[in-house]
Amino acid sequence: MINSCKNKMRIRFKEFNGVAIWKWIANDDSCGICRMPFDASCSECRYPGNDCPVLHGECSHCYHEHCIKKWINSQQTNKLCPMCRQEWKSVP
Amino acid sequence: MSLRPKVIDFNDRWPTVLDTIRCVISLSRYGAINKQTWHTHIYDLCVSTPESHAERLYEETKRFLEDHTTSMKKDISDADQDMLTVYVKYWTEYSSGAQYLNLLYGYLNTQFVKKRQANEHENYPSIECNLESNDQQLIEIGEMAFDCWTKIIIEPLKDRLVNLLLEQIHRDRINESVNQATIKGVIMSFVDVCQHRKKFPLELYEKSFEAQLLQATGEYYKQEGNRLLSVLNCVQYMKKVLLLLDDEEFRSRKFLNPTSYTKVYNECHLYLIIVNMEIFKNECNKLIVEEDMEALQNMYKLLKPIQTGIQYMVERLQDNITHIGNEKVQSLKGENLPTLFVETLLELHNKYGNVIRDVFSNDQEFVSSLDKACANIVNMKYDPKQASKAPELLARYCDNLLRKSSKSATEQEIEDKLLASITIFQYLDDKDYFQRFYQKMLARRLINNQSTSIDAEEFMVTKLKQTCGYEFTGKLARMFQDIKVSDDLNSKFLERLKVIMSADHHHQQHQQSSTTTTMATLIGIDFSIYVLQANSWPISQTSTNTFSIPQQLEKPLHMFEEFYGNQYNGRKLCWMHNLSTAEVRMCHLDRPYFVTMGTYQMAILLCFNESQRLTVGELEEATKLNTKELEKQIQSLIEGKFLLGNANELKSDSVLEINFDYKSKRTKFKISFIGQKDKIQEAEAAQQAADEDRKFYLQAVIVRIMKARKMLKHNSLIEEVITQSKQRFMPSIQLIKKCIEILIDKQYLKRTSTDEYSYVA
Numbered sequence: 059m060i061n062s063c064k065n066k067m068r069i070r071f072k073e074f075n076g077v078a079i080w081k082w083i084a085n086d087d088s089c090g091i092c093r094m095p096f097d098a099s100c101s102e103c104r105y106p107g108n109d110c111p112v113l114h115g116e117c118s119h120c121y122h123e124h125c126i127k128k129w130i131n132s133q134q135t136n137k138l139c140p141m142c143r144q145e146w147k148s149v150p
Numbered sequence: 151m152s153l154r155p156k157v158i159d160f161n162d163r164w165p166t167v168l169d170t171i172r173c174v175i176s177l178s179r180y181g182a183i184n185k186q187t188w189h190t191h192i193y194d195l196c197v198s199t200p201e202s203h204a205e206r207l208y209e210e211t212k213r214f215l216e217d218h219t220t221s222m223k224k225d226i227s228d229a230d231q232d233m234l235t236v237y238v239k240y241w242t243e244y245s246s247g248a249q250y251l252n253l254l255y256g257y258l259n260t261q262f263v264k265k266r267q268a269n270e271h272e273n274y275p276s277i278e279c280n281l282e283s284n285d286q287q288l289i290e291i292g293e294m295a296f297d298c299w300t301k302i303i304i305e306p307l308k309d310r311l312v313n314l315l316l317e318q319i320h321r322d323r324i325n326e327s328v329n330q331a332t333i334k335g336v337i338m339s340f341v342d343v344c345q346h347r348k349k350f351p352l353e354l355y356e357k358s359f360e361a362q363l364l365q366a367t368g369e370y371y372k373q374e375g376n377r378l379l380s381v382l383n384c385v386q387y388m389k390k391v392l393l394l395l396d397d398e399e400f401r402s403r404k405f406l407n408p409t410s411y412t413k414v415y416n417e418c419h420l421y422l423i424i425v426n427m428e429i430f431k432n433e434c435n436k437l438i439v440e441e442d443m444e445a446l447q448n449m450y451k452l453l454k455p456i457q458t459g460i461q462y463m464v465e466r467l468q469d470n471i472t473h474i475g476n477e478k479v480q481s482l483k484g485e486n487l488p489t490l491f492v493e494t495l496l497e498l499h500n501k502y503g504n505v506i507r508d509v510f511s512n513d514q515e516f517v518s519s520l521d522k523a524c525a526n527i528v529n530m531k532y533d534p535k536q537a538s539k540a541p542e543l544l545a546r547y548c549d550n551l552l553r554k555s556s557k558s559a560t561e562q563e564i565e566d567k568l569l570a571s572i573t574i575f576q577y578l579d580d581k582d583y584f585q586r587f588y589q590k591m592l593a594r595r596l597i598n599n600q601s602t603s604i605d606a607e608e609f610m611v612t613k614l615k616q617t618c619g620y621e622f623t624g625k626l627a628r629m630f631q632d633i634k635v636s637d638d639l640n641s642k643f644l645e646r647l648k649v650i651m652s653a654d655h656h657h658q659q660h661q662q663s664s665t666t667t668t669m670a671t672l673i674g675i676d677f678s679i680y681v682l683q684a685n686s687w688p689i690s691q692t693s694t695n696t697f698s699i700p701q702q703l704e705k706p707l708h709m710f711e712e713f714y715g716n717q718y719n720g721r722k723l724c725w726m727h728n729l730s731t732a733e734v735r736m737c738h739l740d741r742p743y744f745v746t747m748g749t750y751q752m753a754i755l756l757c758f759n760e761s762q763r764l765t766v767g768e769l770e771e772a773t774k775l776n777t778k779e780l781e782k783q784i785q786s787l788i789e790g791k792f793l794l795g796n797a798n799e800l801k802s803d804s805v806l807e808i809n810f811d812y813k814s815k816r817t818k819f820k821i822s823f824i825g826q827k828d829k830i831q832e833a834e835a836a837q838q839a840a841d842e843d844r845k846f847y848l849q850a851v852i853v854r855i856m857k858a859r860k861m862l863k864h865n866s867l868i869e870e871v872i873t874q875s876k877q878r879f880m881p882s883i884q885l886i887k888k889c890i891e892i893l894i895d896k897q898y899l900k901r902t903s904t905d906e907y908s909y910v911a
Contacts, residue, residue, distance in 0.1 A: 068736065068737055068738035068758070068759055068808070069734050069735070069736050069737070069738065069755050069756055069758065069759055070734060070735045070737065071675055071700065071702050071703075071732060071734055071735075071752065071756065072670075072675060072676060072732075072733045072734060072735050072744065073675060073676035073677070073732060073733035073746075074675055074676070074677050074678075074703060074706070074730065074731075074732050074733075074749075075597075075598075075599065075678050075679075075680070075730060075731045075732070076677070076678070076679040076680070076707070076710075076725065076727075076730045076749075077597055077679070077680045077682065077725075077726040077727075077729040077730045078679060078680070078681050078682070078723040078724060078725050078726060079681070079682045079683070079684040079687070079689065079723070079724050079726060080681055080682075080683070080684075080714070080718070080721045080722065080723055080724070081684070081721065081722055081723075081724060082720060082721060082722075083720050083721060083722050097684060097685070098685070104624075105624070105628070105685070105686075106683070106685050107628075107683040107685065107686070108683070111720070112720060114720065
């Protein structure tokens with residue numbers, strides 16, 4: 059019994075210390091408004107990541123949260139997605 | 151007593167007044183004064199009707215004072231060798247007598263003299279009273295008395311008096327006894343007798359006495375200096391001169407008016423030191439090399455008043471430190487280079503820091519010469535084509551301190567050494583290179599869990615932040631944050647697993663108390679994950695390799711991904727298996743070994759559970775690693791003697807065999823998954839990355855400057871850029887020019903003329 063174990067599992071895996079980086083899930087590499095990659099921050103921010111999140115719209119387009127909010131706020135009447143001209147509704 | 155004006159005959163009253171004046175001015179040498187009637191006489195004469203006798207009184211008093219001083223002059227002049235003594239005796243009496251007299255003539259002073267002065271001032275406001283017109287002008291009686299002394303006694307006798315004084319001072323210099331009080335009394339009379347003058351009150355003292363004194367002093371010390379130099383060497387001479395200067399300083403205080411102290415000192419200094427400057431210069435270097443601290447301190451004291459002298463010493467010292475430092479640093483070699491490098495520099499810095507404190511009184515010029523010398527040594531390029539090695543060596547030094555090792559040092563010791571390394575850091579020109587190296591090494595310490603203490607890590611980052619600002623350490627701080635968030639994430643993941651597992655294996659729940667439940671009991675392996683923000687870490691994302699993870703890992707990783715997706719909406723994970731590590735237990739050897747290794751190495755070794763012999767091709771098939779990466783990993787395992795094979799010749803059909811005879815003293819250890827070659831590449835990559843950063847940094851600086859200034863000449867722009875970036879690194883002019891070109895291409899800037907740019911909004 060012991061022998062067979064030795065033969066079968068000579069080298070056993072005990073512990074794993076994994077490293078991963080995280081990225082935004084997005085249908086594009088870069089933000090359609092500021093043209094900066096989603097992995098980088100929008101032009102107003104210093105640091106990407108937590109401080110500069112990505113927002114998805116119901117129309118499937120996504121932008122830096124800061125970029126799209128600035129765009130929506132600058133619109134007088136209709137709040138439209140700048141890509142497809144549908145009404146902008148963000149997915150929570 | 152009636153205040154009403156009376157008719158008074160001046161000639162009646164004057165003899166009484168004259169008696170009294172004589173008594174007062176000679177401090178009653180000629181009998182007692184009738185104090186009661188005194189004021190009345192002066193008052194009565196001044197207010198008498200029909201005409202005031204004030205003017206007459208003033209003139210008669212003046213005549214009396216002139217007669218009185220003339221008679222004293224004769225006594226003084228006749229005293230010959232005792233002239234100084236007699237002079238002082240009379241002066242002491244006369245000067246206080248004059249003050250009393252002045253008080254007693256109070257009514258005349260205020261009512262007659264002051265009013266007349268005011269009138270004259272009104273009539274001729276543009277004519278300033280000069281010395282010549284002093285005779286015509288009315289002055290207070292006390293002042294008149296002093297002026298009489300000057301005119302009648304000092305002026306005719308001053309040459310004789312001064313000669314006697316100089317003789318006495320000379321005797322004091324050669325240590326013969328003199329009457330201190332007399333000398334000081336005569337000298338000070340020249341000052342005191344003119345004190346009331348509004349203009350040039352020191353003129354008499356300076357012209358009649360001081361000028362002669364200074365000349366005599368200069369001549370004396372010129373001879374004395376030459377005499378001493380003929381019998382003493384430079385070190386002895388300096389010692390002697392310091393004593394002489396001290397003596398002379400003391401002598402000044404003994405005899406002279408305070409305004410003369412520095413003048414006399416300067417005269418001595420000129421003839422004892424400045425004229426012999428070359429002798430000091432010739433000796434200076436030798437003293438520094440021989441480290442004769444006492445002599446150096448003496449030299450510093452002597453040369454301190456002379457800017458060029460100090461400058462010379464500062465230069466010599468700086469050259470010497472630089473020379474010694476460069477020689478020492480160049481001779482360093484061996485495994486422990488980072489430690490040797492830093493400790494050698496610190497030792498040097500410390501040694502000369504102490505010298506400057508003890509010998510040169512922390513003189514700012516010397517302190518900055520040490521700084522310049524240290525900066526020179528630290529940033530010395532031994533190969534002109536390559537950057538200085540200092541940033542890397544310093545970062546490695548810190549890494550050695552902060553990495554867990556068998557050498558146990560207390561937290562305090564580590565922090566002290568880190569703090570000392572900041573001293574060297576401040577001298578670095580290429581601080582940005584250091585930052586890159588440091589970041590790389592910090593990343594490795596954190597990911598591999600090799601930090602001795604997070605407190606010490608944060609201590610160092612805080613110190614760097616204090617030196618270079620938030621921007622410099624921003625990324626480092628975010629790395630710590632990621633580690634903390636990840637630790638939290640791992641414990642949440644464990645909790646989550648417990649819930650899932652207990653749902654799956656309901657019947658086992660009572661067997662495991664939740665406190666002892668570990669990852670290992672739940673999913674078969676100990677498991678922890680670091681989730682990093684890509685931009686804060688020195689990770690190149692392009693290097694992610696193809697890799698088929700071992701089947702044992704698939705489920706846990708998948709569960710973690712799912713868990714992470716729930717925790718953070720909108721994010722996905724990319725595994726960096728080239729950075730992950732694994733611990734394996736090897737049971738096929740003489741005793742069990744626990745070995746920590748890279749994930750790729752682990753994946754390769756696991757394949758040998760199925761078969762003792764495998765070809766490179768078979769391993770490639772099993773791990774899906776690309777050929778180059780696979781070969782590198784196999785080579786490291788052959789080097790580590792876990793596999794048997796020819797490391798130099800790996801082809802697809804080369805056979806590898808697991809080594810059953812592997813032996814090691816330790817049973818739990820770690821094998822490196824980066825070879826020496828990789829380390830060199832890594833250093834180059836770090837430098838390249840820093841060079842790329844420099845370009846962006848400089849462009850940002852240029853745009854910032856131009857945005858503020860709109861138009862700027864080429865040279866001013868270059869200058870500004872250097873000022874703004876030198877805290878981080880010393881940009882080359884070439885690089886700045888290149889960045890300006892890039893910005894012109896990008897249409898941020900425009901050339902308005904050959905040497906001027908303007909900002910394009």
